[in-house]
Amino acid sequence: QVYVVESGGGTVQPGGSLRLSCAANEFTYDTSWFRQSQGSEREFVASITLDGGLREYNDSVKGRFTASRDSAEQKTAYLQMDNLKPADTGLYYCSVRHYSWSQRTWGRGTPVLVSG
Numbered sequence: 001q002v003y004v005v006e007s008g009g010g011t012v013q014p015g016g017s018l019r020l021s022c023a024a025n026e027f028t029y030d031t032s033w034f035r036q037s038q039g040s041e042r043e044f045v046a047s048i049t050l051d052g053g054l055r056e057y058n059d060s061v062k063g064r065f066t067a068s069r070d071s072a073e074q075k076t077a078y079l080q081m082d083n084l085k086p087a088d089t090g091l092y093y094c095s096v097r098h099y100s101w102s103q104r105t106w107g108r109g110t111p112v113l114v115s116g
Contacts, residue, residue: 002026006094006107012084013116020079020110022094029097030054031077032104033067035112037090045092048077060087084114 008020022031032047048055048067055067064083070076081088094107 002028002096002098002105004031004094004096004105004107006092006110008079009092009110009112011113011115014085014114016084016114017080017082018084018112020081020092020094020112021076022078022096022107023076024096025075026098027075029100029102031067032095032097033079034093034095035088035090036093036109040090042093046079050074081112084112086114088112089114 002024004022004024006022008018010018012018027050030047030049033045034042035045036042044058045061046057046065046067052069066080068078089112091109091111093109095104097104
């Protein structure tokens, strides 16, 4: 059974950077990140396929966030978040699909707080 472990959240000032990691125990079709802030619904942030050939982003993070794969260990994906804004604050979830038609497997989330 697929599972994922997220890491890398934290507190940063506006304009700062964080890198989230998402490590799966198996190869998966893709890795996605979603976020949820207090009082809001969970929203899509970014995704990357296993081969890195397809990357998609929420319009609000384009040009600031970059999804990538570990070159040596492709079961791990990263979300580099630059020029962070207070609006980026939330609980960030990693989600994977074993195959393109599979249901998502979710991580427990890692908090990101942009404040200062």
